Amino acid sequence: MTLSLSRPELILKLIVEQYLSDGQPVSSKALADNVQLAVSSATVRNTMMALEQQGLIRSPHTSAGRIPTTAGIRLFIDKMLQLQPLSGFWINELQRKITPQLPISLLCQQAGQLLTNLTGFVAIVSAPKAEGRIVRQIDLVRLASDRLLLVVIDEDGDILHRVLHCESAIDNSTLSKVLCLLNAALGGGGQWQDGIERLGTIVRSETGLCQQLLQKVLGQLSLDELQQHQPLIFGQHQLLLTPEYQQNPALQQVMEMLERPDGLIRLLQSLTLDDKPKLLLGKESGFIELANVSLIAQRYQSQPQRFIALLGPRRMNYARLIPLVEACARQLNLNLNRRQASP
Template sequence: MSDTRRLEVLRAIVEDYVHTQEPVGSRVLTERHQLGVSPATVRNDMAALEEAGYIAQPHTSAGRIPTDKGYRLFVDRLSEARPLTQPQKRAIEKFLSEAVDLDDVIGRAGRLIAQLTGQVAVVQYPSLRRSGLRHLELVPTGENRLLVVVITDNGRVEQRFLDVPDDVDEATLGELRARLNAAAAGRRLTQMDVAFNEVSAAVAPEHRPLVTAIGEVVTSALDEEQEERLVVAGQANLARAGMGFDQGLSPLLEALEEQVVLLGLLTEMTSDENVAVSIGHENKLAGLSRASVVSTGYGSDGDTVALLSSIGPTRMDYPGTIAAVRAVARYLSRVLPT
């Protein structure tokens, strides 16, 4: 599609249909947009767009609506970035920065996306498989018991108790704590066994069983949290009039409940740095065949640790949704615990 004017006609059809929720006719296009041609010429352009599969006629009226193919061309070549206003940016930053812990951060991010887009938000918790160890603490609690505290670089905290021998004193614990933290620095949680093996080989033989036991406790605690977690917010938005799911909301709700499958789709479509858009039948999950997904990654220090997405009708405000997802991901990265 190289004809510039026909691309402008497609842009006008998409923008009007998103705004009015009604099929768009040639006369309306010439009245609302400065196309510089007659309604008859616009009708010819619309006929060419329809023949190419970019627009379709939903019923016998003269109006046309975009197809998935038309939305794809709009997103790839015609949509323009719509930066958020300064008040919107300040409100996002303030809202996220007031979070008290990781759960609060993730929950707030989901509510923000849902409110900004009027659609469904899906926010992934930072993945342990892509996380690192920030600090390992060993706290004696008396009665030959030790509290093992694992703090990840994205704010997760796991605590487990461990029985220890009578002859383990504060000095020994201090040495083990220092060695374990030094060995774990910069390593992913999935590499912790290497760190513990290094420490075990460096300490006195009588302390190696304790290092092994601490390693088993840490591994066990993290294994319990390995399942990826998603927060889904704004499902009620899907039932609003005009969302386009009146006759088929159940498949979409079921798709949102299949979190493992949904996460697989989001992971496959999303790059680390850019906002990705998957439209209608491009989605491999059947329940999303009438929806579009806008997704990006977030994380601290430029390292993507999780995904943030907005899901809505194919007739969504793509520039607005992309801007909202990008902005919230950026601010979420800034306030993510480090």
């Protein structure tokens, strides 16, 4: 599709495209030499001056070159950006790595890790589990006289398995009693969190080795419940390697926000209320910590609401990355629907 642009729009488009490509200020001479313009350097300079007065470009220092502002990049994305089709390699990777056979937690992990691997940026996936998680099965398997394997399976097929090390040998009678109490607390298709609360009550009424074992199980169940309700974040180290991070200490605030992501998750939840891809540039997010980065986000499930997002420097290849995040969300949604439709 060919865009019909005015001269100022075309000049802005060329500035943004060059900046997104190499991060360098664009001079009027470089623009005047562009065959798409066919105008004099004076005309380009006058147009650039007008664009600067409109707040769409700015001079980063005393050089003659200009870079786009957030407003300039936003206008480019909203009016001039032409999205590119996914490469065959990316399509194959999405289909190969995000498959319906995987439990939901692993499906989300695969999607986030793949997005980071393909882009080199930070991927954020909403918590794999929603409230009301159901326990389908719980078991204790003897590995040795003083070691047990805890196995818990939830309704999505996700399996928790943890080795429990005990201070003394566990006789069969104690093992049978503990397993009976665990099934009383968590068995029968009850909710995970409710089961944890019931198990906590049971622990307080027991003594000795039986109580010790139940406390170990309670600790593992509580930790897993906490982890399952935390967002998945991949590729933080990738941000550390970007030239922008090396040159801009303000990006260190992003790392701190990723370590305590509650505010970021609320932002992404409010952003992904429909099935359209969303893009936030810098200060548009309302968070000073995100002033130097961009977020591409897409909802992939409405009930419960789940999203996937990509965070990186403002200088992203939006034409390629927006379709990638969309495709990743579609693949997740497709496979979640296949799982739900399976008998």
